[in-house]
Amino acid sequence: MIKIKDMTLREIQLPLKEAFQISSGTETTSRIFLLTLKNADGQVSWSECCAGAFPNYSSEAIETAWMAIKEWVAPRILTTEFDGPSGIYEVLEENFRGHNMAKAAVEMACWNLAAQQENVPLAHLLGGTREKIATGISLGIQASPADLVRKVGESLELGYRKIKIKIKPGMDLNFIGAVREAYPEAPLMVDANNAYSLEDIELLKKLDVFKLLMIEQPLAWDDIFKHGILQGELETPICLDESITSVAKAEEMLALGSGKVVNIKPARVAGFTSSLMIHDLCAQSRIPVWCGGMLESGVGRGYNVALASLPNFVLPGDVSPSSRYWEQDIVTPEWTMDAEGMVTVPLDKAGIGVEVNVDRVDDLTVRCESVSA
Ligand code: OSB
Numbered sequence: 562m563i564k565i566k567d568m569t570l571r572e573i574q575l576p577l578k579e580a581f582q583i584s585s586g587t588e589t590t591s592r593i594f595l596l597t598l599k600n601a602d603g604q605v606s607w608s609e610c611c612a613g614a615f616p617n618y619s620s621e622a623i624e625t626a627w628m629a630i631k632e633w634v635a636p637r638i639l640t641t642e643f644d645g646p647s648g649i650y651e652v653l654e655e656n657f658r659g660h661n662m663a664k665a666a667v668e669m670a671c672w673n674l675a676a677q678q679e680n681v682p683l684a685h686l687l688g689g690t691r692e693k694i695a696t697g698i699s700l701g702i703q704a705s706p707a708d709l710v711r712k713v714g715e716s717l718e719l720g721y722r723k724i725k726i727k728i729k730p731g732m733d734l735n736f737i738g739a740v741r742e743a744y745p746e747a748p749l750m751v752d753a754n755n756a757y758s759l760e761d762i763e764l765l766k767k768l769d770v771f772k773l774l775m776i777e778q779p780l781a782w783d784d785i786f787k788h789g790i791l792q793g794e795l796e797t798p799i800c801l802d803e804s805i806t807s808v809a810k811a812e813e814m815l816a817l818g819s820g821k822v823v824n825i826k827p828a829r830v831a832g833f834t835s836s837l838m839i840h841d842l843c844a845q846s847r848i849p850v851w852c853g854g855m856l857e858s859g860v861g862r863g864y865n866v867a868l869a870s871l872p873n874f875v876l877p878g879d880v881s882p883s884s885r886y887w888e889q890d891i892v893t894p895e896w897t898m899d900a901e902g903m904v905t906v907p908l909d910k911a912g913i914g915v916e917v918n919v920d921r922v923d924d925l926t927v928r929c930e931s932v933s934a
């Protein structure tokens with residue numbers, strides 16, 4: 562049973578080790594939105610809302626998610642007793658459009674609370690079967706092809722099993738060509754974050770020679786149809802990220818042949834219940850999935866690791882260890898990756914399996930607000 566007594570919204574600032582540039586913007590300070598839910602017994606579940614400072618990835622941002630949670634999500638959850646976490650998605654969908662990241666932060670925190678209450682790892686509550694997660698790195702846009710080649714080399718050296726390279730017009734064929742020349746066999750992919758249109762079809766076809774694992778979200782953030790046209794012209798599989806916001810969108814992708822791989826970010830699809838539906842649909846349709854990332858702190862990372870332990874997460878996820886992002890994470894133990902590029906799922910602990918360093922979080926907090934029934 563899930564019954565939430567109160568909810569605390571908190572923003573901390575945790576500087577990224579290095580700025581992260583994608584085609585639609587650059588992130589540096591990393592404002593992180595943390596949430597705690599408390600049940601009547603005083604058990605606390607921490608979660609992370611991965612909305613960013615600006616609405617350049619989706620239409621959500623920290624400010625909108627803060628308001629959505631406080632005004633619309635919290636009232637529906639705080640007044641209700643749920644049999645379990647799987648009923649929450651539906652309650653948050655009824656006459657409540659969008660705001661997926663806001664909904665997900667609360668919905669996923671409820672799953673973690675249920676795992677804590679039942680004293681089981683979150684991965685097992687979700688149906689996870691893996692003990693270790695194959696890990697990839699997402700490299701931001703670099704100043705020059707030579708810089709990128711160096712970064713790729715360092716990443717391969719560390720053991721990463723997939724190297725994702727951000728591209729944008731003018732920083733694509735030349736950058737990827739240089740990397741491919743230096744590392745003919747490396748498992749490479751690219752992510753365009755919507756930087757192209759169908760007018761770029763000839764350019765995008767030239768990427769085929771690089772034998773990439775996939776090209777992620779080349780076209781508009783909310784497009785399914787044009788990706789279908791593009792996929793018909795490309796050998797490289799398209800992976801959709803931004804435009805898969807629900808299981809219905811995944812169905813459209815399948816119907817239109819708009820992609821051959823799905824990046825599942827639970828926050829983008831309003832949480833775990835929807836993630837599980839997309840996971841199962843893709844499994845039935847022989848579409849491999851992998852877990853994307855949003856530069857989460859160790860809190861959000863715990864949720865991604867748990868999800869990525871499900872059977873159809875067959876490709877390495879963007880679930881890099883803490884040290885890739887932060888001088889010091891806000892959880893103990895920090896997330897680590899072994900020399901084979903694997904992150905261990907903490908199956909010996911309940912919930913997400915890491916402790917939040919509450920004193921450190923308090924020190925980093927720039928605003929905090931509580932809501933109760
Ligand atoms: O498109 O996958 C993306 C980060 C912020 C916004 C969008 C994306 C990303 C990443 C980061 O690629 C992956 C990570 O968390 O390491």
Ligand code: MG
Nearest residue numbers: 752777778802
């Ligand atoms: Mg992406």
